[in-house]
Amino acid sequence: MLRIAVQSKGRLFEDTMRLLNEADIKIGSGKRTLLVQASNFPLEVLYLRDDDIPQNVATGIADIGVVGENEYVERDEDAEVICRLGFSRCRLSLAIPKSVEYNGPSWFNGKKIATSYPNILRKYLDDNGISAEIHVITGSVEICPGIGLADAIFDIVSSGSTLISNNLREVERVMDSEALLIACKGMDKDKKALLDEMMFRFEAVRNAEDKKYIRMNVPNNRIDEIISVLPGLKSPTIIPLADKDWCSVHTVLGEKRFWEIIGKLKELGAQGILVTPIEKMIL
Numbered sequence: 001m002l003r004i005a006v007q008s009k010g011r012l013f014e015d016t017m018r019l020l021n022e023a024d025i026k027i028g029s030g031k032r033t034l035l036v037q038a039s040n041f042p043l044e045v046l047y048l049r050d051d052d053i054p055q056n057v058a059t060g061i062a063d064i065g066v067v068g069e070n071e072y073v074e075r076d077e078d079a080e081v082i083c084r085l086g087f088s089r090c091r092l093s094l095a096i097p098k099s100v101e102y103n104g105p106s107w108f109n110g111k112k113i114a115t116s117y118p119n120i121l122r123k124y125l126d127d128n129g130i131s132a133e134i135h136v137i138t139g140s141v142e143i144c145p146g147i148g149l150a151d152a153i154f155d156i157v158s159s160g161s162t163l164i165s166n167n168l169r170e171v172e173r174v175m176d177s178e179a180l181l182i183a184c185k186g187m188d189k190d191k192k193a194l195l196d197e198m199m200f201r202f203e204a205v206r207n208a209e210d211k212k213y214i215r216m217n218v219p220n221n222r223i224d225e226i227i228s229v230l231p232g233l234k235s236p237t238i239i240p241l242a243d244k245d246w247c248s249v250h251t252v253l254g255e256k257r258f259w260e261i262i263g264k265l266k267e268l269g270a271q272g273i274l275v276t277p278i279e280k281m282i283l
């Protein structure tokens with residue numbers, strides 16, 4: 001049985017549960033139960049505060065865990081990164097009161113900076129030869145300059161709206177972050193096999209994420225031209241229609257050039273173009 005540490009509530013919870021759900025791993029929603037077993041996969045979920053996830057994984061209390069890169073780097077625990085998950089994207093930045101003039105990182109010399117990430121901040125200050133005081137606070141960091149607790153802050157920024165509503169402006173972007181899947185080093189063979197199975201499923205969902213399955217009717221005399229604009233997996237599927245002059249072409253399109261390719265297909269005479277999402281894709 002593999003044990004995964006998941007944030008019990010907060011920003012990471014829903015996307016982590018969605019990931020497990022997409023891999024067809026079913027977890028009951030036993031409210032207030034902190035250890036829940038999946039009904040169709042040898043996995044149990046240990047719900048924790050995100051701050052505690054790196055240590056619990058490093059010490060093998062949980063075999064794997066989902067945690068923000070910011071927390072993983074801050075805790076500096078001996079767990080390994082298995083993959084980047086692409087959600088909970090944010091950054092750790094330095095911000096100062098918006099009316100104050102800023103002349104570069106040396107501005108922070110002699111200043112007091114409030115943060116929940118003292119280790120990452122200390123490293124940044126040392127790397128840049130800045131001598132500043134760090135005031136550690138576990139939440140509501142953005143309020144600190146406004147109440148005279150600090151001159152500046154170092155905290156998570158995503159849309160920037162929390163900074164704006166506290167009259168702050170971002171001046172240095174120090175680190176980008178996203179959710180990570182981390183694992184205990186030296187997992188045994190059986191657990192490693194379960195992790196590989198989970199990774200295979202995640203991969204199948206991820207491969208399909210920005211892809212669409214498209215079907216269209218095409219006049220036979222334009223098939224070669226149509227195929228030349230399609231970037232399909234190997235080559236498109238072509239199915240004859242009852243009308244002998246037409247056929248149905250099926251393929252997979254990425255979202256990036258989707259509308260450009262659809263435009264070309266229409267120009268080349270494709271009709272009745274159907275677009276459907278793909279749930280999983282095994283390459």
Ligand SMILES: Nc1ncnc2c1ncn2[C@@H]1O[C@H](COP(=O)(O)OP(=O)(O)OP(=O)(O)O)[C@@H](O)[C@H]1O
Pocket residue numbers: 007008009010011012048049050051067068069070071088089090156157158159177178179
């Ligand atoms: N505004 C945001 N946009 C995107 N990602 C964010 C944002 N705020 C936080 N995150 C990411 O989500 C993680 C969890 O954030 P959350 O605010 O739920 O943490 P928390 O309050 O420390 O929760 P806990 O109670 O588990 O300690 C952060 O460590 C960060 O990686």
Ligand SMILES: O=P(O)(O)OC[C@H]1O[C@H](OP(=O)(O)OP(=O)(O)O)[C@H](O)[C@@H]1O
Pocket residue numbers: 011139140142155156157158159160161162163
């Ligand atoms: O740039 P923004 O989009 O405004 O996001 C940044 C804010 O989001 C997080 O807080 P959250 O909203 O999760 O509340 P919390 O302070 O209770 O964790 C983080 O601590 C910042 O305060």
Ligand SMILES: [Mg+2]
Pocket residue numbers: 049050051
């Ligand atoms: Mg936390």
